[in-house]
Amino acid sequence: MAEVVIVRDADEAGEIAADLIEKLVRGTPDAVLGLATGSTPLTTWTALGKRGLDFSRVRGFALDEYVGLEQGHPQSYRSVIDREVVGPLRLTAELVRVPGDSGPIETAGDDYEAAIAAAGGIDLQVLGIGRTGHIGFNEPSSSFGSLTRVKTLTKQTRADNARFFDSIDDVPTHCITQGLGTILRARHLVLLAFGEAKAQIIAGALEGPLTASLPASVVQLHPRVTVIVDEPAASDLAFADYYRYAWEHRLPWEKV
Ligand code: PGA
Numbered sequence: 001m002a003e004v005v006i007v008r009d010a011d012e013a014g015e016i017a018a019d020l021i022e023k024l025v026r027g028t029p030d031a032v033l034g035l036a037t038g039s040t041p042l043t044t045w046t047a048l049g050k051r052g053l054d055f056s057r058v059r060g061f062a063l064d065e066y067v068g069l070e071q072g073h074p075q076s077y078r079s080v081i082d083r084e085v086v087g088p089l090r091l092t093a094e095l096v097r098v099p100g101d102s103g104p105i106e107t108a109g110d111d112y113e114a115a116i117a118a119a120g121g122i123d124l125q126v127l128g129i130g131r132t133g134h135i136g137f138n139e140p141s142s143s144f145g146s147l148t149r150v151k152t153l154t155k156q157t158r159a160d161n162a163r164f165f166d167s168i169d170d171v172p173t174h175c176i177t178q179g180l181g182t183i184l185r186a187r188h189l190v191l192l193a194f195g196e197a198k199a200q201i202i203a204g205a206l207e208g209p210l211t212a213s214l215p216a217s218v219v220q221l222h223p224r225v226t227v228i229v230d231e232p233a234a235s236d237l238a239f240a241d242y243y244r245y246a247w248e249h250r251l252p253w254e255k256v
Contacts, residue, residue, distance in 0.1 A: 002191075002206060002219060002220070002222075002225035002226070002227045003225065003226050003227065003243075003246070003247075004206065004227045004229065004234075004237070004239075004240075004243035004247075005226065005227065005228045005229070005243070005247055006229055006230070006231060006234045006237075006240060006243055006244055006247070007228060007229070007230055007231075008230065008231065009194075009230050010040075010042075010043045010194045010230060011043050011047075012230075013043060013044070013192055013194065013228040013229070013230060014042075014043025014044040014045075014046060014047040015043075015047050016228055016256075017041075017044040017047070017126065017190050017192060017226075017228055018044055018047035018048045018051065019256040020124065020188070020190060020226065020256055021033065021044070021048055021124060021126075021190075022048070022051055022053060023256050024123055024124050024188075025053055025054075025055065025058055026053070028123065029054065029057045029058070030057040030058065030059060031058055031059070031123045031124070032058075032059045032060075032061065032116075032119050032120060032121065032122050032123045033058055033059070033060050033061075033122070033123065033124055033125075033126070034060075034061055034062075034063060034122040034124065034125030034126060034127075034178075034183075034186055035060045035061065035062045035063065035081055035085050035096070035126060036062075036063050036125075036126045036127055036128050037062070037063070037064075037077045037080045037081060037084070037128075038128040039128075040128035040129075040192045040193065040194060041126050041128060041192060042084060044126060044192065045084055045085050045088050045089065046088065048088070048089055049088030049089055049090075053089075055089045055090055055091045055092075056090065056091070056092050057092070057095070058089075058091055058092075058095065059095045059096070059119050060081075060085070060086075060091060060095060060096035060097065061096075061097050061112075061115070061116055061119070061122060061178075062077055062078075062081050062096070062097065062098040062099065063099075063125075063127070063135075063136040063137075063177060063178050063183075064077060064099060064136045064137040064175055064176065064177035064178065065077045065078065065098050065099045065100045065101070065175060065176050065177075066172040066174070066175050067100065067105060067150060067172055067174040067175055067176055068172040068173070068174060069172060075164045075165060077098055078098045078101065081096060081098060082096075097112065097115055099112045099148055099176040099177065099178065100112075100176040102115075105150060105176065108148075108176060109147060109148035109149040109150065109176060110148075112148040112176075112178070113147050113148050113182065116182070116185075121185060121186070121187065122185070122186035122187065123186070123187050123188065124186065124187065124188045124189075124190060125183060125186035125188070125189050125190070126190050126192070127183070127189060127190065127191040127192065127216075127219075128191075128192055128193065129191060129192075129193050129198060129201060129202065129205065129216050130156075130157055130160065130201075131156060131160060131197060131198070131201060132154050132156050132157055132201075133201050133204065133205060133213075133214040133215050133216050133217070134154075134157065134215050134216070135180070135183060135191070135215060135216045135218075135219070136177040136178045136179075136180075136182075136183060137151055137153060137157070137175040137176075137177035138151070138177055138178075138179065138180050138183075138215040139151060139152075139153065139154045139157065139215065140154070140212065140213050140214065140215060141212055141213065142179070142180055142212060142215045143179070143180065143181070143212060144180050144181065144184075144210075144212060144218050144221070145179070145180070145181040146179030146180050146181050146182075147178075147179040147181050147182050148176065148177065148178050148179055148182055149176065149177070149179060150174055150175070150176050151174065151175055151176070151177055152173060152174055153171070153172070153173060153174065153175055158171040158173070180215055180218045183218070184218060184221060184222055187224065188224045188225075188226070189219055189222050189224065189225045189226070190225075190226045190228065191216070191219060191225060191226070191227045191228070192227075192228050192229070193227075193228075193229045193230075193233040194229070194230045194232070194233050195230070195232050195233055196232040196233070196235065198229075198232075198233045199232060199233050199234070199235045199236040200236055201214070201216070202227075202229055202233050202234070202236070202237065203236035203237050203238070204217065205217045205219065205220075206219070206220070206227060206237065207237065207238055207239065
């Protein structure tokens with residue numbers, strides 16, 4: 001069962017996620033972090049950036065990238081990761097990979113999997129969740145065994161992301177994303193969600209049936225998951241009282 005932490009707001013969630021990452025990097029200065037874009041992880045990156053940690057040896061693997069944007073496009077996830085993560089954390093840019101950043105797109109997925117394996121696997125993967133239930137860009141119907149590959153974005157995801165572009169027509173139709181199988185191989189998953197618009201999908205992912213129709217439900221298969229949600233995103237959880245009770249009664253060794 002995932003550990004579900006229900007917090008006041010995104011800032012408190014960011015501090016808790018930052019605590020987990022700080023502990024990892026203090027113990028393992030060349031830890032491998034799985035990096036997420038989107039609005040949700042921003043408070044985590046901001047909190048971490050203020051902690052004065054040395055991230056220069058940390059290696060990073062982004063979850064996903066659009067296919068078809070020109071290099072250097074401000075909304076490419078390479079640019080977003082550089083701006084929102086590499087900069088504030090003072091990561092070494094050469095140690096941070098984004099899917100599709102090497103060679104032809106047809107083989108980029110296999111290359112990315114090989115690079116993750118060569119790095120020794122991902123220690124901690126930060127995840128947001130889309131309203132379709134995607135993690136990374138694994139849209140409904142994604143196989144639980146899938147590895148990094150090119151996918152077609154749903155109309156819903158393109159509409160949700162249109163706010164970052166001049167018009168919905170400018171949002172790419174395709175992406176390259178770590179698969180659900182890739183995500184399952186990370187040693188610790190930290191899934192964040194905020195706001196009422198995520199309540200139903202979070203409840204489905206954590207407490208509903210395991211189904212490729214709700215790709216984030218795959219986290220139920222993972223032995224170590226920390227879910228950090230604000231009160232509105234937690235509002236449909238059937239076991240919310242139990243999660244609060246368990247968090248309040250953590251044993252001393254369970255605390256970061
Ligand atoms: P968001 O996106 O953090 O901007 O809500 C999450 C996602 O689509 O994975």
